Amino acid sequence: MARKLKVGLVGLGARGVGLLKGTLIPMTKDTFEIVGVCDPYQDRREDAARLIAERCGSRPATYADAETLLGADIEAVIIMSAWESHIDIAVNAMRAGKYVGLEVGGAYSVNDCWRLVRAYEETGTPCMLLENCCYGKRELMALRMAREGVLGEIVHCAGGYQHDLRQEIAGGEENRHYRLRNYLGRNCENYPTHELGPIAKLLKINDGNRMLTLTSTASAAKGMQAYMAEKTGETDWHFAQGDVVTTVIRCANGQTITLTLDTTLPRYYSRGFTVRGTKGSYFGETDMVFLDKEHHRYEFKGEELWGNAAQYEEQYLHPLWREYNAEGGHDGMDNLVFAAFAEAALCGTNPPIDVYDAAALMSITALSEESIALSSHPIAIPDFTSGRWLNRTDIPNGKYSLR
Numbered sequence: 001m002a003r004k005l006k007v008g009l010v011g012l013g014a015r016g017v018g019l020l021k022g023t024l025i026p027m028t029k030d031t032f033e034i035v036g037v038c039d040p041y042q043d044r045r046e047d048a049a050r051l052i053a054e055r056c057g058s059r060p061a062t063y064a065d066a067e068t069l070l071g072a073d074i075e076a077v078i079i080m081s082a083w084e085s086h087i088d089i090a091v092n093a094m095r096a097g098k099y100v101g102l103e104v105g106g107a108y109s110v111n112d113c114w115r116l117v118r119a120y121e122e123t124g125t126p127c128m129l130l131e132n133c134c135y136g137k138r139e140l141m142a143l144r145m146a147r148e149g150v151l152g153e154i155v156h157c158a159g160g161y162q163h164d165l166r167q168e169i170a171g172g173e174e175n176r177h178y179r180l181r182n183y184l185g186r187n188c189e190n191y192p193t194h195e196l197g198p199i200a201k202l203l204k205i206n207d208g209n210r211m212l213t214l215t216s217t218a219s220a221a222k223g224m225q226a227y228m229a230e231k232t233g234e235t236d237w238h239f240a241q242g243d244v245v246t247t248v249i250r251c252a253n254g255q256t257i258t259l260t261l262d263t264t265l266p267r268y269y270s271r272g273f274t275v276r277g278t279k280g281s282y283f284g285e286t287d288m289v290f291l292d293k294e295h296h297r298y299e300f301k302g303e304e305l306w307g308n309a310a311q312y313e314e315q316y317l318h319p320l321w322r323e324y325n326a327e328g329g330h331d332g333m334d335n336l337v338f339a340a341f342a343e344a345a346l347c348g349t350n351p352p353i354d355v356y357d358a359a360a361l362m363s364i365t366a367l368s369e370e371s372i373a374l375s376s377h378p379i380a381i382p383d384f385t386s387g388r389w390l391n392r393t394d395i396p397n398g399k400y401s402l403r
Contacts, residue, residue, distance in 0.1 A: 004028070005342050008036035008074040008098075010066050010089055011081030012044040014177065015103060019080060020048060023334040026327070028056050031342045036072050038063040039081075041176065070096040076345045078130070079103055082178035083190075087112045087362075090127055094119040099345040100127035101338075102358060104193040106365020110382060113359035113366075117384050120355040128341050128351035129358035131197035133271065134402055135336035137326075138309060139198035140318035142275050142282045143402065146202050150291070150316070152279030154203065159195025159284075160260030160272040166227045169264070183241040187218050188369035189261050190241065193361045195271055197353065199257055201402040202275065206356045209253045210389045211381045216368035218242025223264030239264075247368050249381070252389075259364070282309065320400070340400035350394050352402045359384040 009016065009024070016039070024032060034052050037060050039045040045062045053059035063069040066089045070077065076099040079089050083105035093100045107113050120127055133139060145151050165179065172180020182190060203209055221239045228237040243264045249257040260272060273284035280291035286306040290298070298305050326332025337353075344351040363381065371379045383389065397403060 002030060003346065004031060004033040005346050006033045006035050006073065006075045007101075008038065008063075008069045008072060008077045009034060009048070010038045010069060010077060010079045011085075011103070012037060012039040012041075012048045013080075013082070014175070016080035017044075017048065019334060020051065023338055024078075025052065025055050027335070027338060027342070031339065034060050035074055036061045036063060036069050038066055038069040040064055067092065070098055074098060076101060076341075078341075083182065084108065084178065087116055091115050091119040094123045094125040094127060097123065097125055099125060099348075101130050101341045101345075102127055103130050104191070104197075105362065106188065106190050106192055107359075107362040109366050110363055113363045113382070113384060116362075117355055117359050126344065126348075126350055127355040127358060128344060129193065129197070129353045129361065130337050130341060131193050131353055131361070132330050132333035132337040133194045134197045134201055134353060135320065135333045135340070135400075136198065136273075137317075137321050137331070138282070138284060138287065139202075139273060140320060141309070141313065141316050142273070143198070143202050144318050145280075145282070145289075145312070145316050146275065146277065148316070150280060151275060151277030151282070152292075154255060154275060154277045156256050156258075156274075156276040157199040157203065158258040158260075158272060158274040159199055160262060160270065161191045161194050162260060162262040162267060162270045162272055164265070164267050164269075165263040166224060169224060170228060170231055183224060183239050183264070185240055186369060187221070187240045187242055187245075187372050188365050189216055189245050189247045189259055190365055191261060191263075192247070192259055192364040192368075195259055195273065196257070196361050196364060197357075198273065199275075200357065200361060201353075203251060203253070203255050203257070204403075205251070206360060206385055206389045207392045207395055207403065208389065209251055209255075210383055210385070211257075211360060212250050212252055213378050213380055214247055214249045214364065214367055214371060215376050215378050216245060216247040216371040217376045218372045219244040221264075227264070242372070245368065245372070247364065247371075249364075336400070343398070343400060344396070350396055352396055352400050354395070356385050356388075
């Protein structure tokens, strides 16, 4: 029987409990041993410990603070706490020698991203950003099509976190959720990694390419104001977060990336994943592949191609999805990203979404905030690899590779 990874969990709010039920507890069968859970709220940690005991047969230790958990007999820590605490806990975990799985969120400063990188470089303890969308079925298929030259030279990508979150934001106080305070106080691309993670891998960011500059523009903040006035009858709400934030990134190899944050107006869910190349494109909104030599006759009747990406699965579906009966949260992506994390942690190797990726992706939040504050002024994006992006030799090529 394969050895299990001894993990501690930090953060047992909505995301933490969702992952616990949908992915982490099922994976205790052959991958994880959950030996400790941590949350500052006693009810959350006790409920989680009780659930694990019921479903796994043994009760984990409970901790009110992450520092105490990091001193326990664990090999790895999975950080699912509020955005504000992610990087502090990750840095402390690396210094404690615990392999880090870091749930997604934006950074509050560029310095925090450098702290993350320096902690890794000083300790040698790896950190993986748990960006599940990098393992999406269509994202991986588009990655493979790009690598095999089907789409030609890639020149532009787009994506978005486009999701009506008004109810979740409004319930921040009663549900002890972090989004409310962030939307009240900040104006930025606050959740960039879902759309940017897969794009960064496809464009080989930190692996022969890097992001150079960005500009961000925010619309007025009207959606939450109207929603809260109707919900509470009070009109003195003042939200800083613009309803729609558009960020444009320029890359060293000439590509551009457009990101859209759109979470406080009525709309349907979409990540808007789009890949544009000289020979063809993939459009996630309509799940459509449009190839130069095959589809020009549909130029003015593109709706006839909607959903045709399924026709390309036989040839281009990524090997991870070939025999995969998608289980767990987010259409199976959660299970794949945690399987990748577990494999890397058990082997002690660099993960497929490493600390340099985490720093680059998370920095977009702080940089976008600066650009918006300066009336959409261009802002330089740091090279967190300090030049190593030109010739990386430490990126894995195994089963869960994203190269």
